[in-house]
Amino acid sequence: MRALLVVNPKATATSAxxxxxxxxxxxxxxxxxxxxxxxxxxxxxxGAQAVETGQDLVVVLGGDGTINEVINGLLGxxxxxxxxxxxxxxxxxPGGSTNVFSRALGISRDPVEATSELLEALRAxxxxxxxxxxxxxxxxxxxAGLGLDADAVRRVELARAKGKRATPSRYTRCALxxxxxxxxxxxxxxLEIPGExxxxxxxxxxxxxxxxxxxxRSHPIVLTPDASxxxxxxLVIRQRMGLVGTLWAAGGMLTHSxxxxxxxxxxxxLSEFRLVADEPVHLQVDGDYLGTCDAAAIQAVPHALRVIA
Numbered sequence: 159m160r161a162l163l164v165v166n167p168k169a170t171a172t173s174a175x176x177x178x179x180x181x182x183x184x185x186x187x188x189x190x191x192x193x194x195x196x197x198x199x200x201x202x203x204x205g206a207q208a209v210e211t212g213q214d215l216v217v218v219l220g221g222d223g224t225i226n227e228v229i230n231g232l233l234g235x236x237x238x239x240x241x242x243x244x245x246x247x248x249x250x251x252p253g254g255s256t257n258v259f260s261r262a263l264g265i266s267r268d269p270v271e272a273t274s275e276l277l278e279a280l281r282a283x284x285x286x287x288x289x290x291x292x293x294x295x296x297x298x299x300x301x302a303g304l305g306l307d308a309d310a311v312r313r314v315e316l317a318r319a320k321g322k323r324a325t326p327s328r329y330t331r332c333a334l335x336x337x338x339x340x341x342x343x344x345x346x347x348x349l350e351i352p353g354e355x356x357x358x359x360x361x362x363x364x365x366x367x368x369x370x371x372x373x374x375r376s377h378p379i380v381l382t383p384d385a386s387x388x389x390x391x392x393l394v395i396r397q398r399m400g401l402v403g404t405l406w407a408a409g410g411m412l413t414h415s416x417x418x419x420x421x422x423x424x425x426x427x428l429s430e431f432r433l434v435a436d437e438p439v440h441l442q443v444d445g446d447y448l449g450t451c452d453a454a455a456i457q458a459v460p461h462a463l464r465v466i467a
Contacts, residue, residue: 159215160188160189160215161188161189161191161214161216162190162191162204162213162215162216163180163191163217164193164201164216164220164224164228165192165219166201166221167194167195169254170323171252171269172254176219177192177219180219180251183273183274184217184277187280188215191213195220199227201218201220201227201228202227202228205229205232206231208231209231209245213246215247215466216232216247216249217248217250217276218251221255222299222300222444222445222446223444223445223446225250225259226298226299226443228248229248229297232245232463233245233462235296247285247464247466249280249465249466250272250467252267255323256372256445258368258371258373258445259444261373262299262300265467275467276466280466284466285464285467286464287464288387288461288463290367291456291457291459292456292457293441293443294454297443297462298443298444299367300371301365301367301372301442301443301445302441302442302444302454302456303362303365304347304435304451305347305363305439305440306333306336307333307336308442308447309336309340309440310333310335310336311440311442311445311446311447312440312442313332313336314332315446330374340399342400345358345360346436346439347439348360348433348434349363349433350431350434351430352430352431360395360396360397361395361396361399362396363393363394363395364381365391365428369386369416371411372445379411380411380414381394382416382417382426384426384427385426389426389458390426390429390460391427391428391431392425392427393431394416394423394424395422395423396417397422397423398419398421403420404419406418407422428458429458430456430457431456432453435453438450438452439451441454
């Protein structure tokens, strides 16, 4: 079996030692080609090359952002016509700060143990098909958000560009700054679900494809408790931004019940929907900031990718 190992050497928890251990371990079972990313978007380029060169498997050592890029390279930006027999399978070894996707798959947080689990799965021929999401043609594995959470991600990325680490406390501080910088009186979003009346007056919308939504260190943060790779997408919208109500709503995310509150609405197992803005708003996918947009067309895509796990 031919495999491409994609390593993000700048990922928070990735080291040259872990890379070398992974290469040696996988080399006993696979014909390995190694590629290290050098710039944003490089992992997507490598994923597309893996398709073109007929690789059987792409293994990612990195965080959620690197995984997201590789998947976008593997599956491409065009119209989806169903799983392809020629698309390489994906395997992941966690190397980021949060590793939401690998944890959702039940993969060990320790890279050495995760490598052992991967070898065991390969030898047993064990894999699974995952449903993914797409927003404006961009694939995502566990979340996409328009508005407040995307602004928080933007602020974290600005801090990282200045050499600061993406720690859980930094995400918390950036989320608070995004909240206090937001317009709490004028909602800019409208939710459109096919066959239903549009819902006006939306401040932000976050879709989940798995649960937990993210983690604060080891503690799970639950947004959409029923979301999974085997169903459609779940969506949460918020229609009020007062401080007390928003803190109460967010408090539910520290339990298994998910975000709560009278002005919070949750939708489950959606196949498609749109969030339309009356002015450009921030957009994030899988914790990566994508800039601003006027509308987000979001679809659930079942059985999109084969993963070794």
